Amino acid sequence: MTKKKMEKLGIETSLLGFGCMRFPVTADGEIDEPEAERMLDRAIAAGVNYIDTAYPYHGGKSETFVGKALRKYDRSSFYLATKLPCWNVQVKEDAAKLFQEQLGKLQTDYIDFYLMHAMNKEKFHQMVDLGVVEYLEGLKAEGKIKYLGFSFHDNYEAFEDILCFRDWDFCQIQLNYMDTDTQAGLKGYKLTEEKKIPLVIMEPVKGGSLATFADDITEKFRALNPEASIASYALRWVGSLPNVKVILSGMSTMEQVEDNLKTFADFQPLSETENKTIDEVVALINSRVKNGCTGCSYCMPCPAGVDIPGNFRAWNTYHMYQNYNMIKNSWENGLGDAKQAKNCIKCGKCEKVCPQNLHIREDLVKVQEDLDKKEFVL
Numbered sequence: 001m002t003k004k005k006m007e008k009l010g011i012e013t014s015l016l017g018f019g020c021m022r023f024p025v026t027a028d029g030e031i032d033e034p035e036a037e038r039m040l041d042r043a044i045a046a047g048v049n050y051i052d053t054a055y056p057y058h059g060g061k062s063e064t065f066v067g068k069a070l071r072k073y074d075r076s077s078f079y080l081a082t083k084l085p086c087w088n089v090q091v092k093e094d095a096a097k098l099f100q101e102q103l104g105k106l107q108t109d110y111i112d113f114y115l116m117h118a119m120n121k122e123k124f125h126q127m128v129d130l131g132v133v134e135y136l137e138g139l140k141a142e143g144k145i146k147y148l149g150f151s152f153h154d155n156y157e158a159f160e161d162i163l164c165f166r167d168w169d170f171c172q173i174q175l176n177y178m179d180t181d182t183q184a185g186l187k188g189y190k191l192t193e194e195k196k197i198p199l200v201i202m203e204p205v206k207g208g209s210l211a212t213f214a215d216d217i218t219e220k221f222r223a224l225n226p227e228a229s230i231a232s233y234a235l236r237w238v239g240s241l242p243n244v245k246v247i248l249s250g251m252s253t254m255e256q257v258e259d260n261l262k263t264f265a266d267f268q269p270l271s272e273t274e275n276k277t278i279d280e281v282v283a284l285i286n287s288r289v290k291n292g293c294t295g296c297s298y299c300m301p302c303p304a305g306v307d308i309p310g311n312f313r314a315w316n317t318y319h320m321y322q323n324y325n326m327i328k329n330s331w332e333n334g335l336g337d338a339k340q341a342k343n344c345i346k347c348g349k350c351e352k353v354c355p356q357n358l359h360i361r362e363d364l365v366k367v368q369e370d371l372d373k374k375e376f377v378l
Contacts, residue, residue: 001047002267004245006198009147009169013079013246015239016264017050017200018043020066021057022250031058037069039257046261049078050246052200054117055085055102067107080108081200083117083151084136092131099139110143113200115172116150121158124150124165133166151202152184159184163191170245172200176210177237177278178285179203193243200246201238207326210234214322214376217281224274231256232263233270237278240269288319291363292356299350299360307339308350308360315367322376331371341367 003012023036040051051070053062063082070078082102089095103109114136116127127133139145147169152159163171171192173184180186192199205211211231213221221230238247251257270278293312302308314327314335331340341364350360 001261002264003047006170006245008196008198011079013050014048014264015245015247015267016043016048016260017052017081017246017248018048019202019248019250020051020053020062022252023058023062023065024252025058029059031061031065033065033069035254036065039251039254040066040069042254042257043251043261044073044078046265048261050081050113051078052081052113052246052248053106054083055088055098063102063105067105071107075108079112080106081113081115082106082111083115084132085117086119086123086127086132087117089127089130089132092135095130095132095135099144103144110146112146113170114139114145114148118153119150119162120152120154121161124158124162128165149200152188154183156184156187159188160191163188163195163197168197170198170200172202172248174203175201175238175244176204176206176234177282178206178210189241189243198245199241199243200248201244202248204238204247204249205231205234209321209323209326212323213281217284220277220281224277229259229263231259233274233278235260235263236268236270236274239264239267285320288322289316290319290366291316291358293358294356296355298353298355302344303347303349304343304345305338306341306343306364307335308364310335310339311341311364311367315363315370318371318376324371324374324377327371340371341365 002015004015005012018040024032026032051066053066055063070080084095084098088098102111116124136145136148140148149168149170149172150162151172152162153174159173173188174182175185175189189199211229211234213230218230221228221233235247235249238244249256249260251260291312293309293316295309295313297309299308310330314331318324318327344361344364346361348361351358354360
């Protein structure tokens with residue numbers, strides 16, 4: 001298993017981290033504990049030493065399961081990461097209660113990597129004002145937390161603000177070859193390099209969307225190496241960045257575990273040819289965008305209740321990845337019948353205020369037609 005040294009912390013972590021938010025589940029939605037434990041055991045036996053969970057994963061049951069599953073291992077043989085659910089913190093005392101609860105669920109006396117979960121600018125400064133950051137620094141001084149960091153979901157400006165607030169031990173961002181300009185993005189990555197702050201990556205395969213493609217893109221990857229999985233290229237793209245120390249993969253099957261272990265057993269950065277192919281894939285995916293909706297929401301509210309930006313987001317994503325499963329939940333449940341394009345009454349109010357001068361009424365007709373057909377189901 002390839003290891004990466006976190007020079008700032010003086011430790012080595014496995015480049016592959018086991019993300020504990022997508023364990024296999026039984027028919028009733030509960031964690032399939034025997035299979036999930038088998039997967040963890042296989043990964044640990046192969047050298048994975050970074051285990052990442054969080055308070056809300058699997059309906060709040062991930063930490064409890066992980067605590068049970070890891071009890072048989074020497075506590076010093078792995079690094080355990082979990083996160084403070086800051087949305088549940090209204091006063092500083094809430095953070096203390098939650099931390100103690102997490103120690104109990106995880107059956108441990110300390111947390112190696114403790115993160116403030118899903119930080120944006122507003123939530124972070126709320127935690128500062130409440131004294132939560134200071135409280136967590138106190139836990140670190142006591143040895144209850146070894147390394148203090150945060151996970152992030154906001155724009156680059158917010159990332160820079162948070163990253164520069166204090167000398168963090170590490171941080172965690174979303175990054176993959178399709179999201180280089182999203183959230184912290186590559187600009188944020190470069191800032192962590194400058195600050196020498198070790199980086200943990202989440203969503204390297206974009207929730208699985210970079211693991212399965214239609215034939216035209218699949219053939220491009222197969223031409224490079226017919227034995228390599230499509231997902232392995234996304235993981236290797238992220239792993240080729242020098243300051244990436246851990247890449248989290250939320251594995252749901254033993255097959256995914258084995259494929260990831262194969263990728264990270266003797267990790268190889270992408271070659272020039274492979275990077276060129278990925279650039280071609282990115283350009284091809286982006287060329288499939290159907291309209292230029294930026295999600296500004298100037299068109300909202302719609303008199304008929306249509307979520308216009310939501311419809312266009314689903315439509316564009318569907319065509320970009322040619323995979324209905326990527327937008328199935330947001331289309332069928334998030335938007336549902338009430339907010340789908342079919343309810344447009346063609347009043348034209350939206351088009352009068354659209355900064356992009358989109359033909360919204362015409363495009364909404366196409367949205368409904370395309371997503372009702374479900375031509376691309378992978």
